[in-house]
Amino acid sequence: MNLKGKTALVTGSTQGIGLAIAQALARQGADIALHGLCTVQEGEEQAARLSQDWQVRVHFVPADLSNAAEASALVGQVTAQLGGLDILVNNAGIQHTAPVESFPLEKWDAIQAINLRAPFLLTQAAVPELRRRGWGRIVNVASVHGLVGSVHKAAYVAAKHGLVGLTKVVALETATDRITVNAICPGWTETPLIEPQIQERAASHGGDRDAGVRDLLAAKQPNLTLLPTALIGEVVAFLCSEAASGITGASLPVDGGWTAQ
Numbered sequence: 001m002n003l004k005g006k007t008a009l010v011t012g013s014t015q016g017i018g019l020a021i022a023q024a025l026a027r028q029g030a031d032i033a034l035h036g037l038c039t040v041q042e043g044e045e046q047a048a049r050l051s052q053d054w055q056v057r058v059h060f061v062p063a064d065l066s067n068a069a070e071a072s073a074l075v076g077q078v079t080a081q082l083g084g085l086d087i088l089v090n091n092a093g094i095q096h097t098a099p100v101e102s103f104p105l106e107k108w109d110a111i112q113a114i115n116l117r118a119p120f121l122l123t124q125a126a127v128p129e130l131r132r133r134g135w136g137r138i139v140n141v142a143s144v145h146g147l148v149g150s151v152h153k154a155a156y157v158a159a160k161h162g163l164v165g166l167t168k169v170v171a172l173e174t175a176t177d178r179i180t181v182n183a184i185c186p187g188w189t190e191t192p193l194i195e196p197q198i199q200e201r202a203a204s205h206g207g208d209r210d211a212g213v214r215d216l217l218a219a220k221q222p223n224l225t226l227l228p229t230a231l232i233g234e235v236v237a238f239l240c241s242e243a244a245s246g247i248t249g250a251s252l253p254v255d256g257g258w259t260a261q
C-alpha cells in the first residue's frame with residue numbers, strides 16, 4: 001500500500017475516527033486536508049503534528065458542514081491549497097437519540113444536513129476533480145445503522161441508510177472512471193460521539209462507566225469490545241489502495257459481528 005503523491009480530504013478529522021483515518025492515510029504517504037469544527041489554532045496545531053509524524057503535507061481547512069455553501073466550497077478550497085484531490089473521506093457526523101414521537105425537528109434537520117447532505121455536496125464537487133485526475137477514491141463513513149435500525153435513532157439511521165444508498169449510486173456513475181466509492185459501517189467505536197450513550201447506561205449502575213460500556217456492548221456487539229479508531233483507519237486505507245480497486249459500491253461492516261445477528 002502506498003499513497004505517496006495522493007491528496008486526501010477527510011471531513012471531521014481533528015478527533016475520533018476521522019483523525020485515525022487521516023493518520024492511516026498519512027502513514028501511507030498521502031498529503032492530508034484535515035477538517036473539523038475546532039478553532040483554527042487547534043486545527044493548525046493538529047495539522048503540524050500530523051505533518052511532522054509522517055513527513056507529508058497537511059493543511060487544516062475549516063468549514064461548518066451544516067451550511068450547504070460551506071460544504072460545497074470545501075473541495076475547491078482543498079484543491080487550491082494542496083494542488084488537487086484524489087481521495088474524499090466523508091466522515092463528519094453527529095448523533096442525537098430520542099423516541100420518534102418526541103424527536104426534535106432541528107436535530108433531525110441537523111443530522112440530515114451533516115451526515116447526508118454534506119457527503120452529497122462534497123461528492124458532487126469531488127467527482128469532476130477525480131475524473132480529471134483519472135483515479136479516485138470516495139469512502140463514506142456510514143455505520144451499522146446504515147444497514148440495520150436501533151430504537152431512538154430515527155434521524156441517524158435514516159441518514160446512514162441514505163449514505164449507503166448514495167454510495168451505490170455514485171459507485172455506478174463512476175464505475176468506468178478508475179474511481180471506487182464505498183461505505184464502511186462501524187459498530188461501537190471508542191470516540192466522544194458515543195459518550196452520552198455510555199453515560200446514559202452508566203447512570204443505571206451508579207455512574208460506573210465500565211458497567212455502562214459492558215451494557216452497551218452486550219446489547220449489540222458480539223465481540224464485546226469497543227473498536228479502536230485505528231482499526232477503522234486501516235480499513236479505509238485498504239479501500240484507498242490499489243489492492244481494493246475491484247471493490248466499489250460496497251458497504252463493509254466493521255462491527256465485531258453486530259450485523260451478523
Ligand SMILES: NC(=O)c1ccc[n+]([C@@H]2O[C@H](COP(=O)([O-])OP(=O)(O)OC[C@H]3O[C@@H](n4cnc5c(N)ncnc54)[C@H](O)[C@@H]3O)[C@@H](O)[C@H]2O)c1
Pocket residue numbers: 011012013014015016017018035036037038063064065066091092093094114141142143144185186187188189190191192193194
Ligand atoms: N463512534 C462510533 O461508535 C461510530 C460508529 C459508527 C459510525 N460512526 C460515524 O463515524 C463518524 C465519526 O464519528 P466519531 O465517532 O469519530 O465522532 P466524533 O464526535 O469524535 O467526531 C465527529 C467529527 O465531525 C465533526 N463535525 C461535527 N459536526 C460538524 C459540522 N457541523 N461541520 C463540520 N464538522 C463537523 C467534528 O468536528 C468531529 O471532527 C461519524 O459519521 C459517525 O456517525 C461512529
